[in-house]
Each structure stands twice: as structure tokens, then as C-alpha cells.
């Protein structure tokens with residue numbers, strides 16, 4: 399393992415924004431990870447774990463510590479779960495590309511992750527914010543997550559329950575943020591699970607066709623995502639693909655807030671999308687709130703802007719935008735939505751530096 403100095407982080411992110419890391423190490427094995435951790439400890443440096451950089455905003459001044467890129471790849475092992483002929487476990491190294499694993503599971507005919515096709519990033523990054531799309535969340539198929547515990551300086555297996563998954567959250571991005579490095583994820587599939595389509599775009603795509611196969615859904619999801627600029631193809635990537643995906647989470651508010659908003663809507667503003675949550679609150683669509691605050695798809699502010707195909711994606715239009723420019727646009731959107739609807743939008747990507 400080599401430890402490089404002053405490595406520009408922008409190329410390691412899908413936004414292509416951000417300054418240098420003081421030190422940078424690409425680790426290919428668990429032993430190399432331990433070695434990198436020792437190096438950081440020895441110099442008293444903060445450590446940041448990098449996957450595919452697809453949910454990351456790096457500050458222009460960079461990061462004064464060690465960035466460890468998880469490049470632990472290798473074979474994906476599949477085998478039956480102990481005591482069951484109906485359940486199969488996939489052991490997947492953290493550095494494997496997420497979509498590659500989804501394709502493997504779908505090609506083998508297992509349902510459970512097909513709606514998460516085309517999400518960029520690594521397998522190790524997937525449990526961190528409990529990635530979700532088109533009615534599916536990765537937590538639904540996670541069996542265990544193998545991690546290096548930076549406090550105990552040891553490897554442990556965390557059960558899905560111990561990861562405390564929720565909407566775009568887990569212990570990895572909340573209570574235990576920065577404590578664990580994911581080195582492997584074990585996924586569990588039931589052999590008799592059929593594909594369930596919960597999302598309108600997908601249901602429309604398949605029309606009356608009953609029980610599409612996982613691989614068919616995988617292809618359909620990628621097609622839908624490509625249409626929204628939510629699929630990164632390095633060959634054809636344009637300005638809409640220089641993003642960190644959805645920049646804002648869908649806010650969850652009280653019913654009182656919803657009533658207040660509905661009272662302010664003009665008749666021509668249509669119906670505000672809203673979904674009840676299990677704890678008696680209401681989830682709103684961040685995209686709808688942003689659009690109804692005056693920001694349309696394709697909105698531009700200098701070198702940054704909003705994707706022409708997806709309101710939630712803030713983009714680096716020209717490829718040479720700065721983090722400060724991006725955060726100014728973020729602040730403008732948050733403030734305008736707050737003034738219009740009294741709802742504060744939270745940023746989804748992780749901020750480094």
C-alpha cells in the first residue's frame with residue numbers, strides 16, 4: 399500500500415468538486431486497512447473513508463487528514479444460509495461496484511435489490527445511508543455488515559438490527575458516524591421471493607405483465623434512471639451526471655405543518671405529494687417544494703445549477719465549479735423553501751472538510 403500526499407479529491411467524486419487530501423491511501427485488503435489506520439493514528443490525523451465518492455461534497459480547501467479509499471474487491475461468494483435450503487447468502491467485498499453486485503444477483507434470478515440498479519458507489523457505501531429507490535431499500539436484504547471498529551481496533555460483524563436502518567440512515571451516518579469501516583456486506587435472499595413493484599414509473603413500464611424477472615426490472619430501472627440523468631455512464635457523462643444524486647432528503651414533518659402549507663397553496667399549484675409515515679408524521683417531496691419555490695429543472699447559477707432532468711440533483715455544470723459555489727446554491731434553495739413553506743430541507747450527501 400502506498401500513501402500519497404496532497405491528492406486532489408475532485409476526480410474521486412461524482413460531482414468533480416473538492417480540494418486535496420493531505421494523505422491518500424487506496425486499500426485493497428483488510429490488512430492494508432489496518433496498516434492505514436495505524437499510519438493515521440501515528441501522526442494523530444483524522445481519517446475519512448471513501449467509497450465511490452457518489453454521495454460526497456468535498457470542500458475547496460480539501461481535507462487535512464488521511465483519506466482511505468476502500469478498494470477491497472475479489473470474489474462474490476454465494477451459498478445457502480445455514481439450516482435453510484430456501485435462503486441464499488451473498489458475501490460481497492466492500493470495494494465492489496454496487497451496480498455490478500445488483501447485476502450478479504439479478505442474473506442469478508434473486509429478487510430483492512433489482513430496484514436499486516444503477517445507483518453509483520460501492521457495496522461498502524450502500525448500508526451507510528441505507529440506499530433506496532423505487533420502493534426498495536438495501537436494508538431489506540442486508541444480513542450482516544462486517545466492519546473494522548476504529549474504537550476497539552478489531553473486526554466485528556454487525557447484524558442488520560444492530561445497524562438500526564431507517565430512511566437514508568443507519569448507525570454509520572448517525573450515532574456511530576466515523577467509528578466503523580465497512581469491509582464486507584452479506585446479503586440474504588429468499589429463493590421464492592417474487593419481484594414486487596411499488597413504484598408508478600415501473601408499474602407503467604411493465605403494464606399488465608405479471609411477475610417480471612429481476613433482470614428485466616434491473617434493465618427497466620437503469621433505463622428510467624438514464625432518462626432522469628441518474629445513471630452515470632463515464633463514456634457519455636454530461637453536466638447532468640456531474641452530481642451527487644439527490645442533494646436533499648425528503649422532509650418528514652408534522653400533520654400541522656402540512657395543514658399550514660395546504661392553506662397557502664394557490665388553486666393552480668396542484669396537489670402536493672405527501673405520504674404518511676409509521677410514526678404519524680408526513681413525508682413530503684423535496685423536489686415538489688423546490689419547484690414550487692421557483693427553482694425549475696435546468697436552473698443555472700454561474701458554474702453550478704439544477705439538473706435539466708431531475709430537480710433534486712445539484713450539478714457542476716461546467717466541470718470546474720467550486721464547492722463554495724455549490725453551497726451558495728444549496729443555501730439559496732434552503733432559504734427560499736423555508737420562506738415559502740416553513741420547511742427546512744436537509745442535505746443528503748456527506749460534507750468533507
Ligand SMILES: Cc1cc2nc3c(=O)[nH]c(=O)nc-3n(C[C@H](O)[C@H](O)[C@H](O)COP(=O)(O)OP(=O)(O)OC[C@H]3O[C@@H](n4cnc5c(N)ncnc54)[C@H](O)[C@@H]3O)c2cc1C
Pocket residue numbers: 412446447448449450451452453454468492517518519520521522523524526527528529530531570578579580581627628629630639641642643644748
Ligand atoms: C447519479 C446519482 C444517483 C444516485 N441515486 C441514489 C438513489 O437512488 N438512492 C440512494 O440512496 N442514493 C443515491 N445516490 C447516492 C449514492 O450513490 C449512494 O449513497 C452510495 O451508496 C454512496 O456510496 P459510495 O461508495 O459512493 O460512498 P461515498 O460517496 O464515497 O461516501 C459516502 C459516505 O459513506 C461513507 N462510506 C463509504 N464507503 C464506506 C465504507 N466502506 N465503510 C464506511 N463508510 C463508508 C463515507 O465515509 C461517506 O460518509 C446517487 C448518487 C448519484 C451521483
